[in-house]
Amino acid sequence: MLIVWSFNIFIFAVCYLIVGLLKPNWALFWMKEPSRLGPVLISLALIMTAATMYGEGLRNAPISPENVKRAKEKQTDQQNNAPIPPQEKTSPTVIEKSTAPEAG
Numbered sequence: 001m002l003i004v005w006s007f008n009i010f011i012f013a014v015c016y017l018i019v020g021l022l023k024p025n026w027a028l029f030w031m032k033e034p035s036r037l038g039p040v041l042i043s044l045a046l047i048m049t050a051a052t053m054y055g056e057g058l059r060n061a062p063i064s065p066e067n068v069k070r071a072k073e074k075q076t077d078q079q080n081n082a083p084i085p086p087q088e089k090t091s092p093t094v095i096e097k098s099t100a101p102e103a104g
Helices: 002-022 037-059 065-081
Strands: none
16 A cells, blocks of 8 residues: 555656646745745655655565565575585684784
């Protein structure tokens, strides 16, 4: 549902921006002499809100069983086909004392 509302807010923001740039008196009808900066800032805030809502809607979207099955198949294919690099046995490194001359 968030995705649908985000599209609605985005469309409203674009329409408000167009009207506000062409006729700022219509967009900010309560002001005597509005500038075009007001509708631009309001539209910018609405567009950012719509983008955030769209992202949250995608994150919370239900996962279909077909997509889960496809993802599991892809994961097992990648695990079966991935070569295992050879591992060398390493011993713990010993940190030696520095041989730099001391300032004195």
